[in-house]
Amino acid sequence: MGKDYHTITDDDTYEKSKINPAAIINITMENLWRDAFSFQSKNKLYEWDKKLDSLWLILGGDEPEQQENSKKRDFVKEFNEIDKRIKATGSLIHRPQGFKQLDGDEAEIIDIQYDLLKEKSLFLRRLQNKQGKGTAYDMGEEDYMG
Numbered sequence: 001m002g003k004d005y006h007t008i009t010d011d012d013t014y015e016k017s018k019i020n021p022a023a024i025i026n027i028t029m030e031n032l033w034r035d036a037f038s039f040q041s042k043n044k045l046y047e048w049d050k051k052l053d054s055l056w057l058i059l060g061g062d063e064p065e066q067q068e069n070s071k072k073r074d075f076v077k078e079f080n081e082i083d084k085r086i087k088a089t090g091s092l093i094h095r096p097q098g099f100k101q102l103d104g105d106e107a108e109i110i111d112i113q114y115d116l117l118k119e120k121s122l123f124l125r126r127l128q129n130k131q132g133k134g135t136a137y138d139m140g141e142e143d144y145m146g
Contacts (some may be wrong), residue, residue, distance in 0.1 A: 026133060029058055036121065045092040045113050052117065055124050062131055075127055082123060088118045 036051035054078055063075045086092070089112055128134035 022133075025058060029055060029133065032058075040117070040121075043094075043110075043114070045094065045110070045117060048117055049086065049092055049120070052120050052124060055128075058144060059127050059131060059133070063127075079123065081121075082116065082120045082140065086113065086120065089113050089116065 001102055031054050032051050036055070039045075039048035039051060054069060060076060060079060065076065089109055092113055094106070094110060
């Protein structure tokens with residue numbers, strides 16, 4: 001009779017992955033940030049927002065669900081509030097106008113949406129740094145070489 005592969009025995013050995021998932025996640029986030037900045041610079045608000053949502057899926061997954069009476073900062077709730085404010089402004093898809101001047105109302109809405117997406121970007125970057133996955137580096141005294 002052959003080996004039963006559904007049971008673990010003392011002679012079974014396991015190799016650890018040679019791939020560091022944290023490095024892959026950081027590369028993925030860096031690519032998402034690069035794309036988000038590209039869409040921001042082209043004023044493609046819908047695409048910018050979707051890249052930020054992808055970053056949230058990575059960062060938000062590491063945030064615990066908030067308890068009702070907890071005094072800790074609730075990042076999930078904060079993110080959802082920003083998202084609600086963005087959605088309340090209407091569609092993020094705007095047709096390019098070329099040299100045509102946008103009317104006052106549409107231009108104002110685009111400005112509000114742009115500012116809210118900047119707020120969302122800053123929120124995510126700060127969360128990324130808080131989680132130790134970002135650009136901020138806390139140099140403890142033992143690390144200081146100066």
